[in-house]
Amino acid sequence: MAMADSLNGRCLCGAVTIRVASHDARVGVCHCRMCRRWSGAVFAAFTAPASDVTVAGKVALYASSGFAERAFCPICGSHLWMRNTDDPAAEYDLMPGLFDATETWPLRSEIYADRAPAYLALAGDHARTTEADYEADEKSVQGDQT
């Protein structure tokens, strides 16, 4: 967990602001069908501990599975975060586009890398995990990709 200066982010309309006191300054991408559909193209996120995330403004939550929720601004629709709901202390997977400071961060990993669409061939030597390998490690997501 990289400890850096706190980050300040906001949605497109500004109704939701997010302050992050500590975070991992790298971005992970998921190409699973749920993330692709929710994001419209590519799901990218960075992690931060729940105790270090402060949210102001009204947020809409969508339970995308039995164990995770996805948050968005009910006014402008900006995606805000995804988070497991089975653990009150679960970290946040925050959308980097809300925070200008993330522009220089590296890509940490891609999961469901073999499911990436042709228009999202991401260059670099970051970690890549296939659908089969990811689901072998994360039993809870199996059968959740319909």
Ligand SMILES: [Zn+2]
């Ligand atoms: Zn908004």
Ligand SMILES: [Zn+2]
């Ligand atoms: Zn996903």
